[in-house]
Amino acid sequence: MPKEAIxxxxxxxxxxxxxxxxxxxxxxxPSRACRCEFVVCTRNAHAKWSKGPEAHHxxxxxxxxxxxxxxxxxxxxxxxxxxxxxxxxxxxxxVDIPDYWEGDRNPIxxxxxxxxAIDPSTLKWEAMPEPTPTVESVKEPMQNHRxxxxxxxxxxxxxxxxxxxxxxPEAIEITIRG
Numbered sequence: 001m002p003k004e005a006i007x008x009x010x011x012x013x014x015x016x017x018x019x020x021x022x023x024x025x026x027x028x029x030p031s032r033a034c035r036c037e038f039v040v041c042t043r044n045a046h047a048k049w050s051k052g053p054e055a056h057h058x059x060x061x062x063x064x065x066x067x068x069x070x071x072x073x074x075x076x077x078x079x080x081x082x083x084x085x086x087x088x089x090x091x092x093x094x095v096d097i098p099d100y101w102e103g104d105r106n107p108i109x110x111x112x113x114x115x116x117a118i119d120p121s122t123l124k125w126e127a128m129p130e131p132t133p134t135v136e137s138v139k140e141p142m143q144n145h146r147x148x149x150x151x152x153x154x155x156x157x158x159x160x161x162x163x164x165x166x167x168x169p170e171a172i173e174i175t176i177r178g
Contacts, residue, residue, distance in 0.1 A: 003035075003036070003037055003112070003113040004032075004035065004036045004110045004111060004112060004113060005036055005037065005038040005039065005040065005110070005111050005112075005113050005116045006028075006033060006036050006038070006039040006040070006065075006087065006108060006109070006110055006111075007039070007040045007042060007059075007100070007101065007108070007109045007110075007111055008023055008026060008039060008040070008041055008042065008087075008107060008108050008109075009042050009043075009044045009101050009104075009107040009108070010023060010041050010042070010043070010044055010107070011043075011044045011045070011047035011049055011050030011051065011052070012024075012041075012051065012052070013051040013052035014052060014060060014061060014094075016051070017041060017061060017063075018092070018128065018129060020086065021086075021088050021089065021128055021131065022039075022063060022066075022086050022087045022088035022089045023039060023041055023063065023086070023087050023089075024071050024084070024085070024086040024087070025071050025084045025085075025086075026084060026085050026086075026087065026107075026108050027083055027084055027085075027108075028068070028085055028087075028108055030068045030069075030085055032110065033065070033068040033085065033087060034065070034067070034068050036065055036110070037064065037065060037113065037120075038062055038063065038064060038065060038113075038116070038118075038120060039062070039063045039065055039087050039089070040059050040061070040062050040095075040100065040116075040118065041059070041060055041061040041062075041063070042057060042058060042059045042060070042100050042101040043055065043056055043057065043058045043059075043060055043101075044056070044101075044107070054096075055098060057098070057099050057100060057101040057103070058096065058097060058098050058099070058100060058101075059095050059096075059097040059100035059101070059118070060094065060095060060096060061092055061093070061094060061095065062092065062093045062095055062118060062120070062123060063087070063089035063091070063092045064089055064090050064091045064092070064120075064125070065087055065088070065089065065090075066088045066089060066090035067088045068085050068086070068087050068088070069085065069086050069088060069166060070084070070085060070086070070166070070167055070168050070171075071084045071085060071086050072086070072163065072166050089128055090127075090128060091125045091126060091127050091128060092125070092126055092128065093120075093123035093124055093125050093126065094124075095118065095123070097117075097118070100117075154174060155169075157172075157174060158172040158174065161174075
């Protein structure tokens with residue numbers, strides 16, 4: 001069976017994709033996606049939330065897939081979207097290929113690498129940048145942990161643990177022994 005590549009139709013801009021370390025919030029089969037070597041990001045310029053200068057349907061980024069993981073919560077959505085995944089990159093290459101998206105109904109399409117129409121060996125690959133620390137990750141440790149401790153609901157505890165371990169809250173099981 002020929003190796004597959006993924007083509008996604010996204011409104012997210014290049015900088016955000018790099019910041020997220022891949023292209024995110026896709027409903028897909030993670031085991032099938034993990035068997036793919038590349039993902040091509042194409043511009044959906046008609047989405048209300050779309051950002052980026054590329055023309056509609058233009059391929060603008062190729063990523064070499066390193067992993068497919070559940071989406072972490074985002075500032076826009078503080079809960080991880082159910083059944084949505086982040087396709088992480090180990091490296092990326094900028095491209096500018098007009099009319100690459102063929103207008104498929106689903107915003108994610110699997111293609112045979114033979115039909116990829118991009119020769120990965122000719123691209124100028126760049127390593128993914130190191131993640132930049134967020135304000136939360138560089139805050140001084142709290143001097144008095146007693147002030148920060150408060151009762152939590154099970155939902156709050158699961159949500160916090162899910163964020164810590166980068167899994168959906170449904171994957172967290174809590175056992176209380178008293």
